[in-house]
Amino acid sequence: MTVNFNHVNFIYQQGTPYEYQALNNIVTEFQDGKYYAIIGQTGSGKSTLIQHFNGLLKPTSGKMQFNEVTIQRKTKDKHLRTIRKNVGMVFQFPESQLFEDTIEREITFGPKNFGMDVEKVKHKAFQLLLDFGFTREVMSQSPFQMSGGQMRKIALTAILAMDPDIIILDEPTAGLDPQSRKQIMEKIKHLQQQEQKTIILVSHEMNDVARYVEEVKIMRQGHIVHTCTPEELFADKAYVEQLHLAVPDIVQLQRDIEQKHNIHFDKLALTEQSFVKMYKEWQNNER
Ligand SMILES: Nc1ncnc2c1ncn2[C@@H]1O[C@H](COP(=O)(O)OP(=O)(O)O)[C@@H](O)[C@H]1O
Ligand SMILES: [Mg+2]
Incomplete structure (x- = not known):
């Protein structure tokens, strides 16, 4: 089931002094699988x-599409x-x-x-x-x-x-x-x-x-x-920090090793296996 958000807005407690717009014009797709x-x-x-x-919540305005089923207010x-x-x-x-x-x-x-x-x-x-x-x-x-x-x-x-x-x-x-x-x-x-x-x-x-x-x-x-x-x-560490998040340990390890050896791998490895593979290839080339 593919799900589409078509210009979905959601406002909590609309029409009260506490109203708050928690979703703002969401246009996005979630594909099956x-x-x-x-x-x-x-x-x-x-x-x-x-x-x-x-x-559980329905759009205040806009629509959601679940295959042929539409959900709106x-x-x-x-x-x-x-x-x-x-x-x-x-x-x-x-x-x-x-x-x-x-x-x-x-x-x-x-x-x-x-x-x-x-x-x-x-x-x-x-x-x-x-x-x-x-x-x-x-x-x-x-x-x-x-x-x-x-x-x-x-x-x-x-x-x-x-x-x-x-x-x-x-x-x-x-x-x-x-x-x-x-x-x-x-x-x-x-x-x-x-x-x-x-x-x-x-x-x-x-x-x-x-x-x-x-x-x-x-x-x-x-x-x-x-x-x-x-x-x-x-790959964009500054952006990740701006989001108040930490880069994954494996990415930090790659950055530390790059700095230590003054090198730069073309690829960012996101698993231990892919990092080890990349690192070994580099070591072999160095020899
Ligand atoms: N029942 C509610 N009434 C009014 N404002 C709400 C209610 N629930 C959440 N909010 C507000 O909507 C915003 C988004 O909340 P939420 O979706 O829970 O964010 P997140 O899950 O990213 O932390 C927050 O500012 C929150 O205070
Ligand atoms: Mg939450």
Whole structure:
């Protein structure tokens, strides 16, 4: 499902003294099967933008196009059902939304509501939980006996098991231990590569943006000010700093080595493997 924003504006509390324009003339496209990051300072409109993907918020003016379905200010909620089923939204700290006394009930709550094949969803959830390192008894356990990282994975599984086409993640790994972070990010990348899911990641973690993302959309004061690849973004250190972000560790390493040896590689490596390859080629040429 390709999603287009056509001149979307969004104003909070319109017509009150508190009204605030959080999205300003957004014109942009999210293509099927691609991995996106949305970055920008706190308050730039990232969460407001993503809440438009499942009709939680509707444009104050302008339109959104999901293939043949249009969403605008006046679209009724009943027309949003198919879209809501196809968009999996993982908010910040999703574990705070867990409420059932077993993991099985937690996992089957959403699918029951949508009239989905519950056994199929349960099977998918079980596989995901095993991949996340849970034991085979997981389904009958209580989410409230779990660690923070485990609760996050359960909340994420509840959404992924519904097999949405578009997976939206608002700071999915904030506050997690490194191992849980890696497991979650690798799973998401796998779903994009193997099952052609569209991924939209809101993140301040530039290491993840470098490693996983294909296209970056940069927000400022309700505008998308720039769309580029991670390579293009991280090649411009001054711009990254202007955004109050840190370049990824791997990029910093390349810059340090370039400085130390007074050289300049043509390419910016965004993974350890590509950096090592580039570095070895350079060493061989030096000999
Ligand atoms: N319910 C609301 N009422 C009024 N203003 C809001 C509301 N929610 C968010 N805002 C404002 O909209 C702007 C964008 O917020 P948000 O989309 O949450 O930004 P981000 O996710 O990039 O931090 C912020 O200035 C925020 O204060
Ligand atoms: Mg936010």
